[in-house]
Amino acid sequence: MNLTLYASPMSSATPVVHALTELEVDCEIVILDLKAGEQKRPDYLAINPHGVVPTLVVDGTPLFESAAILQWLGEHYGVQRGLWPAAGTPARLEALSWSTWAYVSYGMLVNALNFAQSPNVDARLHHAPLAEEIRRRLARALDPLEARLAAQAWLLGERYSLLDLIVGSVLTHGTYCGASVQRHPRVADWLGRFAQRPVLARTWA
Ligand SMILES: N[C@@H](CCC(=O)N[C@@H](CS)C(=O)NCC(=O)O)C(=O)O
Known part of the structure; x- marks a missing residue:
């Protein structure tokens, strides 16, 4: 699975970075300069129409909202590592x-x-x-x-x-x-x- 996280330090992206580290998931991290407005550039708005971080791009498909990203990470990587409950429990x-x-x-x-x-x-x-x-x-x-x-x-x-x-x-x-x-x-x-x-x-x- 190919993962890219768009993030910025000290932001809503921080728990996602912590989760990726905790789960030992391989993921490219692209840092956006929020002060410079990089999150409002058309190429970023194409993957996150709200112009905010984080966005996790999963095999080319964007997933936004930290809660959704964290729950998805739990589902896909947490269960096998004993860090998220199995489906159906x-x-x-x-x-x-x-x-x-x-x-x-x-x-x-x-x-x-x-x-x-x-x-x-x-x-x-x-x-x-x-x-x-x-x-x-x-x-x-x-x-x-x-x-x-x-x-x-x-x-x-x-x-x-x-x-x-x-x-x-x-x-x-x-x-x-x-x-x-x-x-x-x-x-x-x-x-x-x-x-x-x-x-x-x-x-x-
Ligand atoms: N509910 C969203 C909040 C995202 C959010 O507001 N991110 C802030 C950083 S903490 C941001 O990117 N702000 C830039 C802006 O509003 O232009 C989430 O958790 O993903």
Whole structure:
């Protein structure tokens, strides 16, 4: 299988690079200069009409959206390496549910928090009461994760999996945006253990 990833350091492409490394998948990586607007060039828009990274080109066919790419990598390379549940198992459904929850439900709140308070966003868009409400919702959203981690060390059981990388990456990004995990000690502990994965230090250093 011929794979090319269009990426940029410190971006949504980072978890995909970490996953490729964790799964030991051979993939050409093309770095786009986002500041220079390379992601808006017609040749790139032809593979990603949204003009953002990442895009993984699989045997000539583009796949965009990090969550879709990560789930696809799990399906194609994770199962044989014991890092993603096999198709048709209850654990596969759990992996799809939690990875999509992280990117869609939790990630949507993190993005909203960014708009409401980030110094990188036009201050006219800031809204302190909204930011407070979003932080409350983000904290509540972690309750089921806290309960899950009370029963097991990692998200799919006693062994680390690609699901930990996916959910852990979204939550780590969330902490940079002001979504604290400190009121959820098991989540904080799990995120700390995730941060120790050698793959996080090896790529994009
Ligand atoms: N939901 C998308 C988000 C992609 C995205 O917004 N990427 C940013 C980098 S973090 C980007 O390429 N921005 C360039 C731009 O908006 O021009 C994904 O996860 O793939």
